[in-house]
Amino acid sequence: MSVKIVVVGGGSSYTPEIIEGLIKRHEQFPVSEIVLVDIEAGKEKLEIIGHLAKRMIEKAQKPIKLSWTLDQRKALENADFVSTQIRVGGLEARSDDERIPLSHGFIGQETNGAGGIFKAFRTIPVLLELARQVHEICPNAWIINFTNPAGIVTEALLKHSPHKKVIGVCNIPYNMRHSTAEILEANPDDVKIEFVGMNHFIFGRNVFVKGEDRTSDVLETLLNADLDYSPANIVNLGWSKTFINSTQLLPNPYHQYYFQTEEVLKKDLKAYEEHGTRAEVVMDLEKSLFEIYKNPDLDVKPKELEERGGAFYSDVACSLMDSIYNNKEDIQTVNTLNNGAISDLPDDAVIEVNAVITRHGPKPIAVGRIPASVRGITLNMKAFEELVIQAAVSGNYEDAYLAMVMNPLISDEKKSKTLLDDLLKAHGVYLPQFNL
Amino acid sequence: MSVKIVVVGGGSSYTPEIIEGLIKRHEQFPVSEIVLVDIEAGKEKLEIIGHLAKRMIEKAQKPIKLSWTLDQRKALENADFVSTQIRVGGLEARSDDERIPLSHGFIGQETNGAGGIFKAFRTIPVLLELARQVHEICPNAWIINFTNPAGIVTEALLKHSPHKKVIGVCNIPYNMRHSTAEILEANPDDVKIEFVGMNHFIFGRNVFVKGEDRTSDVLETLLNADLDYSPANIVNLGWSKTFINSTQLLPNPYHQYYFQTEEVLKKDLKAYEEHGTRAEVVMDLEKSLFEIYKNPDLDVKPKELEERGGAFYSDVACSLMDSIYNNKEDIQTVNTLNNGAISDLPDDAVIEVNAVITRHGPKPIAVGRIPASVRGITLNMKAFEELVIQAAVSGNYEDAYLAMVMNPLISDEKKSKTLLDDLLKAHGVYLPQFNL
């Protein structure tokens, strides 16, 4: 049985990681063909990545046919898996997502803050079009989305595209599990964290090692700030004893934006003054990465890639595809339809949840109610996500304003408007739905 | 049939309003006995109010027996209605509620902000004890609560006391209806606003005049800032066209705290610097009010009372008692059990809702779902209210911290603790449940 994988956004600097992941798993997950797809503007990078990937596969001596193209529809023919790692507007747009909010006094992060709202606005229409093509050309293929904001984008696809075989992935649960394993001196495979919430807003409710409850040990390490599972692009300010004792939950790095807003903003502003936006830092990083990638002697994933924030994303995605292909019925943390798993959230919401991975998709494990301590803010964030999706699809100004003003990090009646207007202006070319 | 009313907190400066209200309605609502109850510390005020009330009743020539006492249990015997308008810790405590948050950089308001949390902590145990006494001594009596935070207190009583005949009232819906009527040049009795939400967090979803939908006309006036229904104690900053156009809802004055946080804070800080806290302003106001009340020639409610923020509260309460007594089946806006009326909120939540008032209590009119635009923040506020009640009853430090940190106006992991500690210290004597 042949397996064909299409990597949309194949010119991304992350692609070598996914290639490595597929090579590594080739015995149990025998991918026979990989097609890297990108857009005209990314042609040069696509070429570089394509050649590197080719060298990696040759070095590994795997019978994988690799090609790259700008013709997405052609690439999709007979695909089994379509992974998406696109960045509409490139790092320049991300730079605006970060810089413009900062200039208005708001955190400019690219997921559930102001920047993330616009990343969603730019991305959702493009991926809806992809999903429509997948549904038409390769209707049995799974879309594995790791484009941020991964949860919001996945919910948008599941709500508004005809294609329902869509799963979102993120490296945060992976990082939390691995850092926790390190602290507990356990094998990451033996560590299970019960998560509750959604992408970039999950809490760990319980930590088990081989079925033994080690939650209190892990919480203890948070108090001592010994545990750091922030990805490279996020600060780690630690958590106070009182917060951890009161919630009895394991926060994720993005919770700092909500409960340490002022400090994060201060750090971000300082970093901005010193190094420009994270996007600009990444641009430099990317430039040097591509320089490395160009080296015709390079035939493995260079370790410099791990310095990027998204490290392990592709590893998560490869594991997921492997388990689907092999109907492994192992448990992975994915973004998928709630379907009652969290009983406080709508059935059609996308949540980040431990799920049994089968050939017919992820089956989430029931979580029950959100703990009372974080129920309010979690419901608020999910409602906010719905507003973002609504606006991304409608292209309606008032909808966009609502998404902005109802984001807990903004929620200023007047500043929401000026911020919105600036962002709409900056990103106009990527927002055809808004008829600007 | 005789009707006995007990006014708990009878020494309050608002009492003349309730006396006036009962006199005014005497023909259809023939109250035969009023007992004013207060605590030792309020004895002097109680005496002043008692004498004034007596003069008012004599002037009006109504056959109402009036008395005042410090013996609450005795007062409750055979009561039909028990109104509560207490202030545990007096205006000094309120001053702390306002001053301490301001000193930490937070709005110090007395309802759903930091101050309100502590007002709830001080009030709930006292009113739970009252409700237990009512249940034992006059189990058929209705408790009409207009002690703030009125919604939270009412929910606490309905959840934790054996007495279930409890209704909360507030003057905000009354003010909104009356100001709207003025703008529309309509009779307030002909104006119906469909509210959605809870006390101090309601939105007006529709405005009808004699059944005709006038919502858009009213929203128009908000844009022009022509409509001012803020009570005396709250700023009125107006609302932007974009906010109103996007939500298509009529906000209440307290929404300014959430969507105009910075400006309100700035105004409050300025006012504090100039006049001290609102509590201190009120102390002066009270002092001069009681001077006026002492005048043995005064035998009506002096109009100076209307300058206080709570004006019309008692009018709302008198109307409510009248409709219960007469099984009027008219529609009033009260705080009562949700019971599904707002389908997104728990059945056992207390909401502020239009209800048909009958002898067997208020029957809320179904509202349906919260509009998507404000669903998130409304769910968040209700979950926050649950945390406040939980902490007020448990006296647990972690519970109190959660209430603080999950309030959208605070939500800073570290400042929540220092603010909490300061407030606990200031109010310790009124918080026996916390074992400080």
Add this chain to the structure above:
Amino acid sequence: MSVKIVVVGGGSSYTPEIIEGLIKRHEQFPVSEIVLVDIEAGKEKLEIIGHLAKRMIEKAQKPIKLSWTLDQRKALENADFVSTQIRVGGLEARSDDERIPLSHGFIGQETNGAGGIFKAFRTIPVLLELARQVHEICPNAWIINFTNPAGIVTEALLKHSPHKKVIGVCNIPYNMRHSTAEILEANPDDVKIEFVGMNHFIFGRNVFVKGEDRTSDVLETLLNADLDYSPANIVNLGWSKTFINSTQLLPNPYHQYYFQTEEVLKKDLKAYEEHGTRAEVVMDLEKSLFEIYKNPDLDVKPKELEERGGAFYSDVACSLMDSIYNNKEDIQTVNTLNNGAISDLPDDAVIEVNAVITRHGPKPIAVGRIPASVRGITLNMKAFEELVIQAAVSGNYEDAYLAMVMNPLISDEKKSKTLLDDLLKAHGVYLPQFNL
């Protein structure tokens, strides 16, 4: 202001009742025009009714313009209210609805049993077309539906037509209130019954007279079988002490079908043997009614009409139109969207509920949860109703089978099919959606 009423199914023998109701209320509800509409097959009856109605109006000396027509679209122009009292297939179809189930050993009633399923199948497409016409021609008009099964039909219209101003009415709540009033020697206007459930499946949870709880007195009379509120077409077998004591609820006559199935079936079979189906009895009744109607000296509603089961239906409808027109804000029991009023049922279900009647429609009073004792069967019936609507709209054989087999009175895997097939065969001409 002029008011135009269109009576669809104007040739019905009930029409004189509605004419009388409109005459009686003319002072406060000044109807200026009535158009009776019917189909070709009902032309003769329409003429008879038209002339009678004309004589009634003349006798009453009211300035109401009356006309009759077969041109429905024309009639709808400028309509304010459209009442529907149609019988697709006439009494012959009803006879089949009753006879065929009986011949298979099932109760053949025309509402929530097998017959009712087919009445819904025949009626829903016709009324959906009417609703589309109303939406196009007179979009501000209210449709007042008293075509049975009234609740199911109303839900179908609200779910599947673009027109949302639809209210269903039934005479059962009216009868229950009036019979209860008689027993309690009270004025019917002073009696309020809190209902829970849906059309033909409501229970009375509480009975209040002028706000005083008289529930237990009423339940007592049920034990003694003193209370009879069955309409003319339904048996009254009384209720056992144990049933009433255990549920503490006031059943409606149709509950006999569910809890006294065998006895009802026996009575129905006996009645069938003696007099034929109820439809045939009614055919005779109708024939003689129309003979009476023809009498050119008759200029009032003849009292013979009250012997029909549907008596008071039109009175209920007239009261409703009056309250809408006058924005009366009184409480009537209607079939309308649940919207959370019964928190166990879907928001988009139609329930039979006490509602405040305003110019902008009925506002249901929140009921809360269904009592545990009847929760299961009520949820079951509502799910069954959804299956009926689904099948009526889809015209799918399997959907129709599901409606049949999931009806608690049938629920036999094999007999459901033979019964279904027989009914489909008998009614085929009226079921275009089934492509038979």
Add this chain to the structure above:
Amino acid sequence: MSVKIVVVGGGSSYTPEIIEGLIKRHEQFPVSEIVLVDIEAGKEKLEIIGHLAKRMIEKAQKPIKLSWTLDQRKALENADFVSTQIRVGGLEARSDDERIPLSHGFIGQETNGAGGIFKAFRTIPVLLELARQVHEICPNAWIINFTNPAGIVTEALLKHSPHKKVIGVCNIPYNMRHSTAEILEANPDDVKIEFVGMNHFIFGRNVFVKGEDRTSDVLETLLNADLDYSPANIVNLGWSKTFINSTQLLPNPYHQYYFQTEEVLKKDLKAYEEHGTRAEVVMDLEKSLFEIYKNPDLDVKPKELEERGGAFYSDVACSLMDSIYNNKEDIQTVNTLNNGAISDLPDDAVIEVNAVITRHGPKPIAVGRIPASVRGITLNMKAFEELVIQAAVSGNYEDAYLAMVMNPLISDEKKSKTLLDDLLKAHGVYLPQFNL
């Protein structure tokens, strides 16, 4: 690490199966001690079973300490697992459960019909007492309940006992999976059925073999009546093409009671006339089984045991204990708290669901909504189960009547009472809570 298992009802004829199961799994699940507990009346059987079990363990040469006792509290000390397989009142009581309903014209089955109601009434108080003892004496132990009605009993324990480590098991899902595997010529371990519902009322929604959807193939075999997964004690009447095509679900054998009521009743009556009740058949079977068990040369589970209806129950229980002990994270079908897994049912309901089995208990896989086709009847059955539990705990006559009259197989207002009275009379001695 030692593992101690207590078998409550150890004198049951099923015990050899559980002993065999523990021997078979000893390598991975090293049970070190088994204590068989029974009551005075079962002493003789307990002795016979005890000796047989001893011989089985010796033959197998496993280091398992086996003992038997009437002292339950003593037995519970240090237990890790407590399995329950009791029959309060013995087969005589079961005979009454079957005979009495038949004599009133109702199916007399022992699970969700009239008989089952009384089995629940007799069993729940005894197991609540056991759960209290477990909670006190060995609080970390898991109770594995396979006493029928297994779902109802498990829900009663989870709602009303302080001990929350309770899991119910049943052999129906096991049988369905194994029979399906046979039909599909697949390894049972490769077959996964997605179930929806609760004990004895589950439907199979999808069948997967190694992740491939084979649902339609399985439904096909049902049409042809090729598939028989009825246990020995239940008829297999097959299912009609129409029923299967319409529901697109895999019914379980007990669904015959609900959709083939008349035929089942007829068969049961015939069987009763010919052989007496199933209980009486089983009494004979038991007698001969115990004769076989007594044979001092017998040292394995005799194959005659498999003829009993409950075969494989103990196998299911042993697999479950093994997976808990080893934190296997495999998927088994168990009775556990819903917690939102079926979004239409209450969080605190017990459902029968595929769950990931971990050391800290089963984690149900989210199911989503109940299919519309069977939603009504499933909700009805769950509400009925709640009434049974309510009555079993309250011992209130009216509660018991409600359970009876709201059972879809009975639902006759008057017969429910006579049947209830007869059953109460027959079982009085085992129903102390009813104060008869």
